Amino acid sequence: MSTGVRRRMGVEERRQQLIGVALDLFSRRSPDEVSIDEIATAAGISRPLVYHYFPGKLSLYQAALRRAAEDLAGRFAEPHEGPLGTRLLRVMRRYFDFVDEHGPGFSALMRGGPAVSAEGAGAKEHVSATNALIDSVRQAAYEQILAHLGVTDASARLELVVRSWISLAESTALLWLDGRRIPRAELELKLVHDFAALAAVSAAYDEDMARLLRTMVKDEPADGPFAELAGRLISLAS
Amino acid sequence: MSTGVRRRMGVEERRQQLIGVALDLFSRRSPDEVSIDEIATAAGISRPLVYHYFPGKLSLYQAALRRAAEDLAGRFAEPHEGPLGTRLLRVMRRYFDFVDEHGPGFSALMRGGPAVSAEGAGAKEHVSATNALIDSVRQAAYEQILAHLGVTDASARLELVVRSWISLAESTALLWLDGRRIPRAELELKLVHDFAALAAVSAAYDEDMARLLRTMVKDEPADGPFAELAGRLISLAS
Numbered sequence: 001m002s003t004g005v006r007r008r009m010g011v012e013e014r015r016q017q018l019i020g021v022a023l024d025l026f027s028r029r030s031p032d033e034v035s036i037d038e039i040a041t042a043a044g045i046s047r048p049l050v051y052h053y054f055p056g057k058l059s060l061y062q063a064a065l066r067r068a069a070e071d072l073a074g075r076f077a078e079p080h081e082g083p084l085g086t087r088l089l090r091v092m093r094r095y096f097d098f099v100d101e102h103g104p105g106f107s108a109l110m111r112g113g114p115a116v117s118a119e120g121a122g123a124k125e126h127v128s129a130t131n132a133l134i135d136s137v138r139q140a141a142y143e144q145i146l147a148h149l150g151v152t153d154a155s156a157r158l159e160l161v162v163r164s165w166i167s168l169a170e171s172t173a174l175l176w177l178d179g180r181r182i183p184r185a186e187l188e189l190k191l192v193h194d195f196a197a198l199a200a201v202s203a204a205y206d207e208d209m210a211r212l213l214r215t216m217v218k219d220e221p222a223d224g225p226f227a228e229l230a231g232r233l234i235s236l237a238s
Numbered sequence: 239m240s241t242g243v244r245r246r247m248g249v250e251e252r253r254q255q256l257i258g259v260a261l262d263l264f265s266r267r268s269p270d271e272v273s274i275d276e277i278a279t280a281a282g283i284s285r286p287l288v289y290h291y292f293p294g295k296l297s298l299y300q301a302a303l304r305r306a307a308e309d310l311a312g313r314f315a316e317p318h319e320g321p322l323g324t325r326l327l328r329v330m331r332r333y334f335d336f337v338d339e340h341g342p343g344f345s346a347l348m349r350g351g352p353a354v355s356a357e358g359a360g361a362k363e364h365v366s367a368t369n370a371l372i373d374s375v376r377q378a379a380y381e382q383i384l385a386h387l388g389v390t391d392a393s394a395r396l397e398l399v400v401r402s403w404i405s406l407a408e409s410t411a412l413l414w415l416d417g418r419r420i421p422r423a424e425l426e427l428k429l430v431h432d433f434a435a436l437a438a439v440s441a442a443y444d445e446d447m448a449r450l451l452r453t454m455v456k457d458e459p460a461d462g463p464f465a466e467l468a469g470r471l472i473s474l475a476s
Binding site: 187194210229 | 349361369394395397398401402405406408409410413417419420424425428431432435436438439440441442443448451467468470471474475
């Protein structure tokens, strides 16, 4: 603190501080490797005091996960202005920012189910709470995309395109984290293109999807990501 | 048995029979809902005898999962003959056969991490063993696809296309199981098209991928899945 005086925190303030410290540690290494002692040291308090606020590592992990989930869901919010491709590209940039900030923790969580594997009673509840959080983030992403497409009641085919693309974005991010062999900016743009490509494949066989695709690309500028891809694909085909 | 006489099984034969019975039950309902009593009844033996062969439900579930994983990996094997699109379509048919046969068990496993959530000691080992099995199936699929493409040393971009498409196939199958609102034959063909589309997006920005794509489509017949998609996309664009 700038005054150099150690101020006594309120209960809720201390809880929030602990969650922040824990999230930072759970993000930078595989959460299984982070101990309560380490969290206590990083927060500048004693181990028993951590237990005063959270019954155990599992509940602290759950709280950190909830904060991360809210943070990530918030990054999907994007003003309804300008070309769709550009909006999606901005969201992809914030998504990769998040993945970058929380790399090892994100990886452990998405690869191995719950990254803090619970032993003993409560393991089942932990698995379902964790899965429910992951699903809530996917659902937030799904609803944001539908809102940008101006669709309130998605057809089964549109739902498939959007939801399966969301899983493609997850696996692309996980593959990126594993060695970072491709620049992330390339992958952010690739995912925007992948979305257009998957929508086009669906539109090739479904009149509703074709109508939606036409609306999607109608206002795209000639230098936007969708038009650029189309131009490159045409020159590839010839 | 056709003779009506109850033959005494050998140890390994009995184990294999139990695995088969358990796999069948774990496939048809969420594995968490299947009891050892039920497995014993379906196998026509006593509950203590089940425990004689397997220490608990978890080890029986693991054995059933191993058999299912080998079965699924085997379905990716496809003769290296004829157009690539047609080969991939045949593999997709067998993949959806598998998903169809093991629906609820597949869903529980892929959605919730391990479908039999272990309580108590051994939970962690169970999670890693289950994840290793799922990864081995993904790896088998990945290697089969590379072999069909005639590639031994995949570039980072090709690896990304193939592995992220495999996750797309998983999420498409899971979405299909949730209500079966789209005919599976349509999804089998869609996934073949998705593969081509994701490869084309990558090829639009990468010369190595472009070369590979040209090799891929060179021998495709005019009535194959790749040519059909291209034709439809061209008419959609105009």
